[in-house]
Amino acid sequence: MEKRKRLYASVLREQLAAYRQMSFLTGPRQVGKTTTCRELGDSYLNWDNDDHREIILSGPSAVARYASLDTIATRPTSIVFDELHKYRRWKLFLKGFFDTYEEQARIIVTGSSRLDVYRRGGDSLMGRYFIFNMHPFSVAELIRTDPPQTPVQSPFSLSESDWQALRQHGGYPEPLVRRDGRFSVRWREMRRAQILREEVRDLTRIQELDQIGTLGRILEHRSGEQLMYSELAREIRVSENSIRSWISTLCSLHFGFLVRPWHRNISKSLRKEPKWYLRDWSGIEKQGNRAETLCACHLLKAVEGWSDMGLGTFGLYYVRDKQRREVDFLVVRNGEPWFLVEVKSRETSLSPALSRFQKQADCPHAFQVVMESDFVDADCFSYRHPVVVPARTFLSQLL
Numbered sequence: 001m002e003k004r005k006r007l008y009a010s011v012l013r014e015q016l017a018a019y020r021q022m023s024f025l026t027g028p029r030q031v032g033k034t035t036t037c038r039e040l041g042d043s044y045l046n047w048d049n050d051d052h053r054e055i056i057l058s059g060p061s062a063v064a065r066y067a068s069l070d071t072i073a074t075r076p077t078s079i080v081f082d083e084l085h086k087y088r089r090w091k092l093f094l095k096g097f098f099d100t101y102e103e104q105a106r107i108i109v110t111g112s113s114r115l116d117v118y119r120r121g122g123d124s125l126m127g128r129y130f131i132f133n134m135h136p137f138s139v140a141e142l143i144r145t146d147p148p149q150t151p152v153q154s155p156f157s158l159s160e161s162d163w164q165a166l167r168q169h170g171g172y173p174e175p176l177v178r179r180d181g182r183f184s185v186r187w188r189e190m191r192r193a194q195i196l197r198e199e200v201r202d203l204t205r206i207q208e209l210d211q212i213g214t215l216g217r218i219l220e221h222r223s224g225e226q227l228m229y230s231e232l233a234r235e236i237r238v239s240e241n242s243i244r245s246w247i248s249t250l251c252s253l254h255f256g257f258l259v260r261p262w263h264r265n266i267s268k269s270l271r272k273e274p275k276w277y278l279r280d281w282s283g284i285e286k287q288g289n290r291a292e293t294l295c296a297c298h299l300l301k302a303v304e305g306w307s308d309m310g311l312g313t314f315g316l317y318y319v320r321d322k323q324r325r326e327v328d329f330l331v332v333r334n335g336e337p338w339f340l341v342e343v344k345s346r347e348t349s350l351s352p353a354l355s356r357f358q359k360q361a362d363c364p365h366a367f368q369v370v371m372e373s374d375f376v377d378a379d380c381f382s383y384r385h386p387v388v389v390p391a392r393t394f395l396s397q398l399l
Helices: 007-018 033-040 050-057 060-066 090-101 139-143 160-169 173-178 181-203 209-220 229-236 240-252 266-271 287-308 352-361 391-396
Strands: 022-026 043-046 077-082 105-111 129-133 256-261 275-278 314-320 326-333 336-344 365-370 387-390
Touching: 007 022, 007 033, 007 105, 007 129, 022 033, 033 043, 033 077, 033 105, 043 050, 043 060, 050 060, 060 090, 090 105, 129 287, 139 160, 139 391, 160 173, 160 181, 173 181, 181 209, 209 229, 209 240, 209 275, 229 240, 240 256, 256 287, 275 287, 287 314, 287 326, 287 336, 287 391, 326 352, 336 352, 352 365, 365 391, 387 391
Parallel strands: 022 105, 022 129, 043 077, 077 105, 256 314, 336 365, 365 387
Antiparallel strands: 256 275, 314 326, 326 336
């Protein structure tokens, strides 16, 4: 099977060479974290491997012996800890190991759950790590894998075969590379079952697996829609607080993510209902919802990646007013609105909401991103007024 290079290998390689801090790599199941990290690591320890678990449980000195940290070397030894967050005392272990061996070792910690969510004992690791969020392949990552020096890249045309494969099979490495429709269907079913049953059971205290499975199936059909917690609570027949808690859990397990409305008053923003998006657009049947989810996933990857790499502080929101006029996305850079995005499948008549919200938010750029338009070799970000742009052009300039 063909192997595609990953942006994150280059990012982590730079991190290991330049900084002493541990690298925490988090991301969805089967996104390629283990494969990427094993290529970079001199030693590898997986908590799910019984022999490796015994070494970890024996303490930092046992790990140091396993990784030959006392042997002379031309550079620090890279050690990968995989799925370590499943260990109840993982933070305490890492703090002790890092404080003892930070000169001899460079540490990568990876896991399919958000490593900053499970607060399971131990002292704070503040100042000892940088976190990196790994995402599936995007248009830009299929084109280039060098870490960007600025957020916006020059436009570049993705091949027609790669573009269609990305749209049909999604950005997760195995289905994208195989490009087999029957395999992709089975792969999606397997991933859903793993998240909604195995990971919920193993990593949370939630007992109502059947009900959270029902919630997951409902949410699969509502990607790109505003969440109504009270409505979901009636459908599942649980409390609204349970629905909120379960959706938060599904986000932490990378089943989907929330995009909140933009408001300079953060408390007002948090009180409004967010929009929900799946982490995999490939199984969404409605064309409009699939297009919006594909763009949402690309934008989330961009804002998290730019922030992780120290290019600024970025956030992803949507905008909506009291008259229910709406633009799908707003990207905020260092606290200020940067660009608006309205996603369309084929519509090339400019949405009037873009101009309205661009003026209201004092936003430099506003794009109507059209999925079915052909690539145009022009810099979207050179325009200061609302413009219609091909998705293949716009997405190639992100991450």
